[in-house]
Each structure stands twice: as structure tokens, then as C-alpha cells.
Amino acid sequence: MRLPVMPPVSPMLAKSVKSIPPDALYEPKWDGFRSICFRDGDEVEFGSRNERPMTRYFPELVDAARTELPDRCVIDGEIVVASARGLDFEALQQRIHPADSRVRMLSDKTPASFIAFDLLALADIDYRSRPFIERRAALVDALVDAGPRIHVTPATTDLTTAHRWFGEFEGAGLDGIIAKPLNVTYQPDKRVMFKIKHERTADCVVAGYRVHKSSRDAIGSLLLGLYKDDGTLASVGVIGAFPMARRRELFTELQPLVTTFDEHPWNWAAHMAGERTPRRNEGSRWNAGKDLSFVPLRPERVVEVRYDHMEGDRFRHTAQFNRWRPDRNPRSCTFEQLEQPVTFQLGDIVPGLG
Numbered sequence: 001m002r003l004p005v006m007p008p009v010s011p012m013l014a015k016s017v018k019s020i021p022p023d024a025l026y027e028p029k030w031d032g033f034r035s036i037c038f039r040d041g042d043e044v045e046f047g048s049r050n051e052r053p054m055t056r057y058f059p060e061l062v063d064a065a066r067t068e069l070p071d072r073c074v075i076d077g078e079i080v081v082a083s084a085r086g087l088d089f090e091a092l093q094q095r096i097h098p099a100d101s102r103v104r105m106l107s108d109k110t111p112a113s114f115i116a117f118d119l120l121a122l123a124d125i126d127y128r129s130r131p132f133i134e135r136r137a138a139l140v141d142a143l144v145d146a147g148p149r150i151h152v153t154p155a156t157t158d159l160t161t162a163h164r165w166f167g168e169f170e171g172a173g174l175d176g177i178i179a180k181p182l183n184v185t186y187q188p189d190k191r192v193m194f195k196i197k198h199e200r201t202a203d204c205v206v207a208g209y210r211v212h213k214s215s216r217d218a219i220g221s222l223l224l225g226l227y228k229d230d231g232t233l234a235s236v237g238v239i240g241a242f243p244m245a246r247r248r249e250l251f252t253e254l255q256p257l258v259t260t261f262d263e264h265p266w267n268w269a270a271h272m273a274g275e276r277t278p279r280r281n282e283g284s285r286w287n288a289g290k291d292l293s294f295v296p297l298r299p300e301r302v303v304e305v306r307y308d309h310m311e312g313d314r315f316r317h318t319a320q321f322n323r324w325r326p327d328r329n330p331r332s333c334t335f336e337q338l339e340q341p342v343t344f345q346l347g348d349i350v351p352g353l354g
Helices: 059-068 089-093 100-109 132-142 159-172 244-257 268-272
Strands: 013-016 025-028 033-040 043-048 072-083 112-122 150-152 177-180 191-196 200-212 215-227 233-239 295-307 320-324
Touching (some): 025 132, 033 059, 033 112, 112 132, 200 233, 200 244, 244 295
Parallel strands (some): 112 150
Antiparallel strands (some): 295 320
């Protein structure tokens, strides 16, 4: 492979802001795997945000790059899996699997798409020093005949349209807006763009904890639950960003609530019957060998958390601690309190997607 920009490359990043800034180009914030695609003829490589190769997990995108992209190019974008219900991040996660046979099967069953949003190189030209508005124009021109697996993200300079997208597109599984200064150059691993994400609060039951990796008398994370209509407690996510001193205080505070699994709503018999609960000694797909077992607590304590959006019945990202709610009855912590986005079709955002 001989390109003016060679792998690996760290992608340009965005910093979080509370509101959509003026005087920028606005794009939907896609919820997938950030990836930079390198193509030199038949040689194709997809690199991840942390510069690791992802090529073997998406053979359908390798084939698509050879037929839908310019012969020699480097393009920044997002790998997503689209479904009739919107973006499916859980299906996307399943693609990171060591067995090639399973990857091939899933590439047919849940094929991925690549959403392109920046151009780093084309033919022998390195575009990284050029302003973004110029890179965007060259990207649109270079991918004018792309599809059905590769698409250019929609974009607008109209602030009113960006606010409308922020409200509507969440219903298709997107999680906010990216604002890019028009004249910014491509700066790997620098937070020179802006991201605006939905932020909401929810009152959750604390149903367990995991100990900290460096101290057995400190909390690593708290496991959160919400009650379903049938009265069962669903596992919805975790919080874990506490100073070490507070982690040790919490460990002591929670000891009176420690119980056995037999007396806990997330007991192993329920898990074996199909309930989605945190699993004992379950390994993490993203961190081999990580122990996801937990200490069960009587579900008596309520915490208010901040979150951006849900994926099914779980928080898509790690929730953030807001405050304790001693005034709340744990049984009142139900899914009914959560805001439900208006349904929106991916095909109305990018024709042919979904």
C-alpha cells in the first residue's frame, strides 16, 4: 500500500459542548465504530479509533470499498449496522469475534455500512492541511457514485436545520450533532470539533456493585436497575466515576445492604431462564479477561443519574452520577420516567440506508 497518508492514523476528535455553536457545518452524530478507511487498488484496510485494524471483522465493507470508493483514497467515517428500527449497536458489537466463520455469517445476516464524513487523501494528494469545507466538497465529489454500502453523511450550515436534526434523528438511533468549524485542518487525535449530545436524568435502583480493580475495599462501579411493568428489575447500566476516597466510603456505606443471590432479583436461576442480568464471571468482548461478576445488594437505595440515550432497555453509554435520592421509593424507579424519542427512519436521513 502506497498512499500519501499511511496507516495507522488517529482520527480527529470532538469535545462535548452544551449547545450547538453557530458558524459551522453540522452533521448527524453516528453511533457506531469510528474508522478510517485506506484503499490502494485491491488493498483495503479499516483502522479503529485506537489505531487497531478492524478489516477482518467487516469483509463486506472491504468488498464495498473496492467497488464504491476511488481507487486510491483515505476516508474518515463510521461503521454502522442499520436495521428497520434504526442503528443497531448491539449487532455491530457482535461482529468483533475471533471466529472467521461467525464474522462471515454475520456479514451476510447483519451487513455493515460505512458513513463517510471526511477526506484525508485522494490519489496522490494529502488533504489534511486543507480547510474542512474544501475537504467536504472533495469528499462529496469523490463519492458521488458510492452506494449501497458506503454513503456520505448529510451536512448543513443552517443552524435551524441542525436543531431540527438534533430533535428528530435520535429516533433513528443517532445520538446528537457534530459541529465542525469550516476552516479547521485535519488534526489527528485533537479535539477541534464539537459534539452536542442528549443529556437526561433518571432515578435508578442501586442493585449491586463491583469492587475496584486496584482495591478490594473500594467500589469500582454501581449496577443500576429499573422496574418493568411486570415488577421485575431490569439491569440498565452502571455508574463508576468517583474519586478514590469516595469509592472507599461507598464500600463501607453499602455493606449493610449486601445480600445473597437467592434473595436478589438478579439470581442465577432467573438468568438461566433467560433474564438479562449481569453474569457471574462473564468476560468482556472489549477487555479480554475482565471479570464482570458483582456483589448483590438489596434494592433499597436510589440514585439519580445523567444519561444520553437508551439502546433497548439499557443505557447506551456509562451513566454519570448526579445525586442520591433518599426521598424516592425504589419501586417508583420504572421505565415510565424515561423520555421516548419520536420514531424516525434511517432512509429519511441517508437514502438507501436501513
